[in-house]
Amino acid sequence: MKKILSLIFASSMVILSGCDGDFEELNKDPNAATAEGFNPAYLFTSAQLFSSRGDDGASLHYTETFVQHFATLSDAGTFDFFGDKYVYNKGGSESLWKNTFNAINGGSKLLEDAILLSKDKPEMSNLYNMARIWKTVIYHRMTDLYGDVPYSEANQGYTGTIYKPKYDTQKDIYYSMLSELEDATAKLDATKGPVAADIIYGGDVAKWKKFGYSMMLRLGMRLQKVEPQTAETWVKKAFAGGVFTSVDDNMYVRFPDKTGANQSLVNGESWTLSVSGVSPGKISATIFNYMKTRNDPRLKYMVAVYSDPAKASTKNTDPAVQKGMPNGFNLVTIKNDPSWDNTKDQHQYSGINRDVYAKLDGPRMCLTYGEVQYMLAEAVIRGWISGDAKALYESGVAGAMKNLAKYDASAVITDAEIAAYLTANPFLGVGDKEKAIEQINTQYWAATFMNGLEAYANVRRSGYPKLIPINYPSNETDGTYPRRLRYPEDEPVLNTANYNEAVARQGTDNFKTRVWWDKQ
CATH class of the missing domain: 1.25.40.390 (Serine Threonine Protein Phosphatase 5, Tetratricopeptide repeat)
Structure with missing residues (x-):
């Protein structure tokens, strides 16, 4: 270091x-x-x-809320998580x-x-x-x-x-x-x-080669809607060249020091403080409910309730008190939502687990093995490459779950937990092509939690998950899903x-x- x-x-x-x-x-x-x-x-x-x-x-305040990984109750123009309500900042x-x-x-x-x-x-x-x-x-x-x-x-x-x-x-x-x-x-x-x-x-040149071809795979897949033949050509080249083969190939940068003494050098502290202090950003109900209904083992490491956000000691990870915040509400309108408990304030909703994700020496993920496996699974479904879509999908799930340990050594998901999850949530198979693509890309969306730029790009590229757009007063899109920034x-x-x-x-x-x- x-x-x-x-x-x-x-x-x-x-x-x-x-x-x-x-x-x-x-x-x-x-x-x-x-x-x-x-x-x-x-x-x-x-x-x-x-x-x-x-x-x-x-990445955090716009795209992470565009894809409904995060939500906020702060009103338009007075808060950080602008993408929650599609307003311009x-x-x-x-x-x-x-x-x-x-x-x-x-x-x-x-x-x-x-x-x-x-x-x-x-x-x-x-x-x-x-x-x-x-x-x-x-x-x-x-x-x-x-x-x-x-x-x-x-x-x-x-x-x-x-x-x-x-x-x-x-x-x-x-x-x-x-x-x-x-x-x-x-x-x-x-x-x-x-x-x-x-x-x-x-x-390490061998790892850089894998990274180069994995980036080629990502960019090739991005052209799927506009030039499918071009996309197929580049996906095939990437696959033949050799992409990531394990979570040890993940491309991320780990920031310099856990004390924060040198964070001003790289302006890295802004990201960390945005999710670790009294910021109004909470976990969106969209991703929370998606994971909770599937008994996803990642959830217990991702979220926590802080009764006093300024004090880490008030963290509670008991599943019974966890809930996601619906997108598009403010402190007044949320009171009409069934999720609101009038006896509590906005911190009744789950925030990010700071001990895992909000560390000054934590990683910034760019491209992971799990994402690569999901992209290959989709390429197989589309008939662009040969392979076992089910096996690739399951490797993607396993890779995405194993990836949490890269954030913190305590966030270990066992092979038994992964196997149980796949048994309870099996791959839909190739019988219904579009359903399979939806399942793959919805998992991709979950796997890119805290990588908003990539999650947002893939939601637009694939169309999945099918997020319900927000129509907050004075939004920039007339209640349609945002496609870019200004x-x-x-x-x-x-x-x-x-x-x-x-x-x-x-x-x-x-x-x-x-x-x-x-x-x-």
Whole structure:
């Protein structure tokens, strides 16, 4: 851990040194940094950490409530979990964009520089190709949430004097990302040794190859509605290349320290504090009831009631007192709901179990074995690859349940519990294709709890689970399910021509416009 932090501080100092007033330095060839002894691996480390930090505005407060993992009783405009009522909040809607393109600690700029400085250097080929794979992690989240975004010209203000980057179409971005994954993953070479700066897999080339092909699988599946033949082609390539084979392949970043002493360095504390303090966010009744009615063994580790949210000692995990909060209510309207107990306040509803999910040294999940197995099961159902859909589905359930132990060592679900769950909730089989796809993707939704960006993308892509939209007063969608977030408010001013071109091509800049792969 000290090694990770030293790498981060080293790269941060290099970045900040450009602000010391020595403007002659700005005229130097960026490639000269390597010649002078600077190692771009430092940038790669920082890019991994910064780009995987918890984005509380978009991922937690918007998408986690869009998919009804969380709910809140706070009224529109006065609360954090904006997606509960489909209302617009400038900071929340812009947060992923602003965090991604932040020049100091946004991740994308650091990564572009790492790619530039390691390109065409044989001794850095693994670093270069890992960075290219990581680039798809950053940009697939951006384009999935906003649609057309700066991509090919992004982060080139210094290296290319491009200050107003064009917005690439989502189709072009996806085609580029898939091609990059194919080329970069194939070129990873175990004979050239690991990349010590990698904080995900410790530079293990074999694991990076699995990750690269698993990302290809995710992006390929994303095209299922808009270009099913293209989707099938890439899914087959990913499957043939070799995807995750166990929970030990899960891709996540574990944050630096449990004391919180260095959290300000990566702004990671905002995510943790959003679910660990007196925040009004509660577990949505939608996911709570889905899991409770199936006697899901994950539930006992996921939720807790805190009679006083400010005190961890007031936690109660007794199933008899647990209940989820229905979405779309406020402190007045909830009193008409059958779930409300007039003798208690809003904290009668279950919150997240902080001892498992709200840890300063906890992981931020990006892609897991369980998700991969579910995607393969669906691909089999669609006839894209050969395999046993039932076995893949059951491996997905097992992987998703085993994944909880990655959050906390106490959250262990036994093989016996998993077997009992599968017996009580068997796979529906291939007899009814659509029912099987619904079952698979509803489990995917449960498996991506606390990974709102991915859960939201897959709900839109698959159509499952069939969530009941919220029609709260003054919502942004007229009571229909939201399809994207709005671009930052300063884009029409700072990048007028390119913003206008993107909006004219994609559709009105609002929550109702669908991104390319989400077309009906």
